[in-house]
Amino acid sequence: MANTHQTNNELKQAIIDSKLRHIAFIMDGNGRWAQKQNKPREYGHKHGTETFKRVIEHCHDLGIKCVTVYAFSTENWKRPKKEVDSIMKLLETYLDEKYPDEACVKFIGDMTPLSDKLKKKIKKAERETEGRPLRVNIALNYGSRSEITNACNLLIQEGKTFVSEEDISSHLYTSGSPELDLIVRTGGDIRISNFLLWQAAYAEFYFTDTLWPDLTDNDINEAVASFCSRKRRFGGLDTEKSKSSNGVEQ
Ligand code: IPE
Ligand code: IPE
Ligand code: MG
Numbered sequence: 001m002a003n004t005h006q007t008n009n010e011l012k013q014a015i016i017d018s019k020l021r022h023i024a025f026i027m028d029g030n031g032r033w034a035q036k037q038n039k040p041r042e043y044g045h046k047h048g049t050e051t052f053k054r055v056i057e058h059c060h061d062l063g064i065k066c067v068t069v070y071a072f073s074t075e076n077w078k079r080p081k082k083e084v085d086s087i088m089k090l091l092e093t094y095l096d097e098k099y100p101d102e103a104c105v106k107f108i109g110d111m112t113p114l115s116d117k118l119k120k121k122i123k124k125a126e127r128e129t130e131g132r133p134l135r136v137n138i139a140l141n142y143g144s145r146s147e148i149t150n151a152c153n154l155l156i157q158e159g160k161t162f163v164s165e166e167d168i169s170s171h172l173y174t175s176g177s178p179e180l181d182l183i184v185r186t187g188g189d190i191r192i193s194n195f196l197l198w199q200a201a202y203a204e205f206y207f208t209d210t211l212w213p214d215l216t217d218n219d220i221n222e223a224v225a226s227f228c229s230r231k232r233r234f235g236g237l238d239t240e241k242s243k244s245s246n247g248v249e250q
Helices: 004-017 030-035 041-062 081-096 116-128 144-157 165-170 217-228
Strands: 022-026 066-073 103-108 134-142 182-185 204-207
Touching: 004 041, 004 217, 030 041, 041 066, 041 081, 041 134, 041 217, 066 081, 081 116, 103 116, 134 144, 144 165, 182 217, 204 217
Parallel strands: 022 066, 022 182, 066 134, 103 134, 182 204
Antiparallel strands: none
């Protein structure tokens, strides 16, 4: 078997060949991970933050250009106040720490209901990390339906009476990020939970039973290798070079 170094280089080449630029993670399973150890759910969220940092480092090492993570959904407010408060507190703490050097942090979602303190820290983090090579979108109070609705309302405010797909894409929170290539969901559930519905139109999906705090670099390599082995046809045909119906070489 090839050593890890070789395997990593091969994987990096496969990533370049398959043009994998943007991975999104549904970071699920923190609560169950903690409960399995008879610990409160908050303990799982804390460990989940550590996984997040490792994942960012590893994705950067692999040459990925953009990572989007689902940190808190518009539906997660339904959870007990104690848990919600602890997640917000963790975010505050995270924002006080040093972010991974390579990360250009951008929060996506509706920040309106967040505390002023958190909003200030978010702005500061975005400002301080601007221009760094790896774009990291952190989805917070994020819901895809709300994001699309917000885009439509912005367009109405701009006076549009007719909109194109490009208009909608450019008014989503993810505007400026590369096209979404791969969604990885940990925690065993096979659903999208109101995440990146528009952006996922042609994304590949990878589901694993591994709980988020247990996710290793090797698990990410497996997800990425799976992506690289797939044929993305985007509605066309498999052939390497085929002519489309309008005669243009694809
Ligand atoms: C994901 O883990 C993190 C958030 C939704 C904030 P969960 O908290 O959903 O963990 P499980 O799915 O209950 O194990
Ligand atoms: C999705 O996980 C949201 C985040 C990971 C932040 P949930 O645990 O909230 O999803 P459901 O409720 O199982 O669909
Ligand atoms: Mg969950």
